[in-house]
Amino acid sequence: MADRCGAGMDLPQDQYSQLAETFRLLGEPNRLMIVVACLEQPLNVGTLAERTALSQSLVSHHLRLLRAARLLKAARQGRQVFYAIADGHVRDMLTAMIEHMTEPHDEEDAEGKPLHDHED
Secondary structure, three states, X not given: OHHHOOOOOOXXXXXXXXXXXXXXXXXXXXXXXXXXXXXXXXXEHHHHHHHHOOOHHHHHHHHHHHHHOOOEEEEEEOOEEEXXXXXXXHHHHHHHHHHHHHOOOOOEOOOOOEOOOOOO
């Protein structure tokens, strides 16, 4: 798998479509909240509904889509189903993006000039 990474990666068209669909699913804020909530530990529908302030039926709908995209996995424990991040790839991607969004940065244009001039 390591040799498939890098600037020379060439995916078949159907895999680009799958990847775009995965990012489209994660582009919906409620689904993203659900996935991020599952980063720490597996959670059931009720807990996810509480943490996201969504109805249980809406959470269940989003969970079906996220499982179909292999972003989350489900495990039954007694009468409840707990949802967790599907694998290390998903965890690593989300963690890296969260770190990217929360790190301090200076906004510059292509020439390295600040985008926002504070000389008002």
